[in-house]
Amino acid sequence: MNQLGRRARDLGVVVGTLPTGRHNAITDVDGILVGHTTIDDGIDLHTGVTAVVPSQLGPERWTLPAAVYSGNGHGKLVGSTQVDELGVLESPIVLTATLSVFRAADALLSYLMDRRPDGLSFNPLVGETNDGHLSDIRRRPITEEHVLAAITGASGEPPMEGCVGAGTGTAALGFKAGIGTSSRTVRVLGRQATIGALVQSNFGGVLTALGVPLPVDELIPDADRTEPPGNSCMIVVATDVPLDARQLGRVARRAIFAMGRVGASYSNASGDYAIAFSTAQSDQPAIPDGEINPVFGAVMDTVEESLLNSLFGAVTTTGKGGRVSHAVPHQAVIQRLSAAGRL
Structure with a gap:
């Protein structure tokens, strides 16, 4: 199967009714930057780094309100306990492969120390999923240069989606997956607000779009493959809505709930984490809980579409040992959804 990656909306798959931001990406939240470093030798290495960089972090403000939720803690999210304890984010968020997470954390520490020469304590936040099905994960090819290149x-x-950066070697729901992103705009207390998400998909289950199951065995019945069961998902949510750490x-x-919409199995070995933070000015009070429902709805739709984009944007990849992870066949998706009356 030879097809280019596409976004869900390119296939007619529209999640929810809320409007998107300008680019339908996490970068629609003002000040949010995304960078990738991709390592792909076409044989045994299919991995990389993805960095979400809030430009609001700087000399005027070294922390942002933040929270981490562990749907299933079978993973290595470096820095998460301090975010839980203090309710703040103080670094870019870096995503990479499982066995490279510690090298990435050290590289991010170097970045933070360079920015604050007088600092004595730092909390780099680095997440991961396991791309060992397609990439020689034990080689730990991620270097400080790769991490700094993604950040700077x-x-x-x-942002690029699919087989790029930290999503170069990942697979989800039986298909090749990768990086995906999306955004929504809502009215909160009379002003327009933006919610954006970015995901690194690498989890198990049965792909579901708009409520229609799309099992890999039915969409690609004759493929000779050894698919990984799927293990882990990293989700980053950014918003300009004034929210405190508890609300985040x-x-x-x-x-994490939104993963269920696309068919996640939430298995034992799946490290499913979400990181949420707000870029609102520090002098803005948090919105009342009674006004938060539009944000919740936007988050669910944004993450669901990000996950679909991470799959539809990926391409078939041959990796370590000749293993093949097949892209979702777009035409088959369109036919199934049309037959179900969803397109």
């Missing part, structure tokens, strides 16, 4: 090269343009914890939980 981050931009506010629409509630937002992060909804992000």
Whole structure:
């Protein structure tokens, strides 16, 4: 199967009724930058780094309100306990492969120390999923240069999706997956607000779009494959809505809930984490809980579409040992959804 990656909306798959931001990406939240470093030798290495960089972090403000929610803690999210304890984010968020997470954390520490020469304590936040099905994960090819390149090269343009950065070697729901992103705009207390998400998909289950199951065995019945069961998903949610750490914890939980919409199995070995943070000015009071429902709805739709984009944007990849992870066949998806009356 030879097809280019596409976004869910390119296939007619529209999640929910809320409007998207300009680019339908996490970078629609003002000040949020995304960068990738991709390592792909075409044989045994299919991995990389993805960095979400809030430009609000700087000399005027070294922390942002934040929360982490662990749907299933079978993973290595470096820095999460301090975010839980203090309710703040103080670094870019870096995503990579499982066995490279510690090297990435050290590289991110170097970045933070360089920015604050007088600092004595730092909390780099680095997440991961296991791309060992397609990539020689034990080689741990991620270096400080790769991490710094992703951070310093981050931009506010629409991020690349699919087999790029930390999603180069990942697979989800029986298909090749990768990085995906989306955004929504809502009215909160009379002003327009933006919610954006970015995901690194690598989890198990049965792909579901708009409520229609799309099992890999039915969409690609004759493929000779050894698919991984899927293990882990990293979700990053950014918003300009004024929310405190407690409320952001509630937002992060909804992000994990959204995985169920696309058919996640939430298996024993799946490290499913969501990180949520707000870029609102520090002098803005948090919105009342009674006004948060539009944010919850936007998060669910944004994460669901991000997950679909991470799959539809990926391409078939041959990796370590000749293993093949097949892309979702777009035409088969369109036919199934049309037959079900969803398109």
